[in-house]
Amino acid sequence: MSTQTRSHKATKVLERLTKKVNRQIAGTMLACVHCGQCTDSCHYVQTNPGDETFIPAWKADRVRKLFKRHMDWTGRVIPWWVKASSVYTDEELEELRDIVFGKCTNCRRCSINCPMGVDFASMNRMARGLLVSVGIMPEGVSVVSKDQWEIGNQMGVLKEDYLDTLEWMEEELQEELEDPTLKIPVDKEDCEIVYTINPREAKYDPRSISDAAKIFHVAGESWTMPSEGWDMTNFGLFSGDDDLGGAVAKRVYEAVERLNGKTLVMSECGHGYRSTRCEGPNWSQTDLSFKAESSVDTMLRYIKERRIKVDKSKNDFSVTFHDSCNNARSCGLFEEPRELLRLVVADFREMYPNRAENYCCTGGGGAMSMSEYTPQRLKSAKVKADQLIATGADKVVTSCHNCVDGLNDCIKHYKVGMEVTQLVNLVADALIIEPAKTTVVVEEVPAAASAPVVEEKAAAAARPLTGRKILVIDDEPDVCTFLSTVLEDNGAQVLTAADGDTGLALARSEKPDLVTLDLNMPGKDGGQVYEAMRADDELKELNVVIVSGKPELRGLIYDKDVRKPEGYLDKPVSEETLLTSVRKILEVGEDNVN
Amino acid sequence: MSEALQFAQTTLQEVALVFMAVVYMLRLRWIFKRFPAAKERQGSTGNPDTNPRKGFLYSWAIIGMPWVMESSRTKPIMYGMFVIFHIGVVVAIAESFIIPYAPGFLAANPWLGTFIQVSCTAACLVGVLRFIRRVSDKGMRAISSPDDYFSLLLLTVWFAFAALAGTNDASGGEGFLLTYFWMTAFFLVYVPFSKISHYLYYPITRYYFGKSMGNRGTYPIVKSVPGYVKTAGE
């Protein structure tokens, strides 16, 4: 062995490597024959021809060389013969970080294409875990892991915000279905179903919660959502940290046990499903005492059991389906979403390749949180964009929130012109709601008073942002006009600023209720403006919604150690999305206007 | 037959074989004792018609089903080369037993000698093509180690001598036979320390991967079928 001195972190990584390798990983370390058969299964290789550093076997060898040097016979005696070598410095560990986090989404496409059964993705995950254990990881991974350890969910959604969102969705749904008795039950014991979600739903996509609630309601299900342990996503899968993985999975299991639920249902999230349903029991050393299923299974069952009725003609557009790697390749969830899709849409077109052979959305493996690798991620997304374009579909459906973000980035970057949606939305839209399923309570109002009250309520509902002051900071005149018009039409007083400095000055002088902030602006960019706001005592509590068309700039916000924005919207933003988000943040329900 | 050839065919082979067997035993012991298998606790998911048992059986058999994996389905020439190469390996190994222990059978069945020669020559040619690919392709060079080059060269040259020795005809001299048997012995000693021992790991890696994929309903793989493809003008 070399007498070269080794850094503390390198020493720890090697110590942990020797403890961490199990028989499955040892097989993967030993069995590669460098045949190159897996090379072009990887989307990174396909989009970076000629760059051998993206080849799965090359990437695997960066980890394998350590195993060979320290644990295998030939590598210990004649390392150069089998390209075995060690690691000595933190810089070398950082280089390894950029490979295991930046050049692989752990999608497992190479694994299923290896004739030898080499599961590189699992080995890569282990390598991530080793680096994380010594604090070497992308900034985003560190921030998200911290949130999941400390706050209990990976988006730092506070319990009160989560409960507020449920309450708000409950009110919306009561209004939509004209049923004031409709509930989104929280912590109800002895239910058939305990429903857990991705925190992205509470933060950016509450409609998926209300859609699920609508389906449960129409199906007459006995269900509840837990107030603790409601996040079924698990960053441990991405960071390779089995301790985090086990702790997070256990929180969810304990919630089901505490509430004495019969079935744990996970909303549509690929890595959440894989972590909670498949890997969680291994990480947490727990044998589940209840049934666990994806909401896709639940919705399909409702239709088959005729507990809900759907009309596919309500979804009269063409859709294709993207298989999430975690759902499909790693958990075999192939046919259920397709069966469900065929029941709720009129025109379904397969993407090719599909099922276990589908390509990653390219935002997998936690890549969405690692902004430093965004350019190479988006470059690799060309493979996905080509797949999408070939279908000619209007919308792409996926059963994964992470894929929704990955696909949205891909679609925007390559101007694919497709919308991304999930099965829960399509099922909710296709629902046939019979009057008997809803109870309409007619409030008795004294005849004389009723007309003005109703008129007043109607006017308020039509302009829900009345009395609110909103500052729009965006350098694109078209966007500025669109955002101001929508907000003004809904009653808000709108101020606009075309650059960061003016925006900051206006925020200080006008004290708006909410700011929409573009990221890519001349002069002070959105990240700097945001940081200045959070550092300013007067402005730090401001509600901020980032509105950006450049996903690669997310790091300007999310990599900073400051409170996260209240909302994040991708451009082009629709009127409905903008209003839903603004109303949610300002806690303005349609019958709850100041 | 000279004493040298007699020694090379029998004693040398037996010693080399025993050495290989001992090293392999130690190797297997190392794998099974040093690395405990991770237990999979999760309940089954996906296709209800499959299970861990089906999964690992399918996984073991996958090498004989070129239509299953995209990597073999889309590269039929590579798969054909793989088959020829490995048939060559089996034949050349069998030859090292047939010549010393059943020479009469070989003499009585001239087709067998021809078969050995044809299959080993084909495997040798494939070896040459594989070597050219490994040297000329930038990606292959990037993932190759000295052991990869040497093992491939060793096998390719060994195939050549296995073909030349295939009919066990020493009338033109014992050179080919002697070289073939000495190479076989070296091969047996070298193999446990090289990539060539991948066949020892194949059942292990494929067992665990297949078992897990069977439990999760991914194996047997449902072949991806081309769906709707947008046509020009659409």
Ligand code: SF4
């Ligand atoms: S991982 Fe498998 S397919 Fe890829 S080079 Fe190694 S043995 Fe070949």
Ligand code: SF4
């Ligand atoms: S797991 Fe996916 S991203 Fe990683 S090397 Fe394999 S194919 Fe590429």
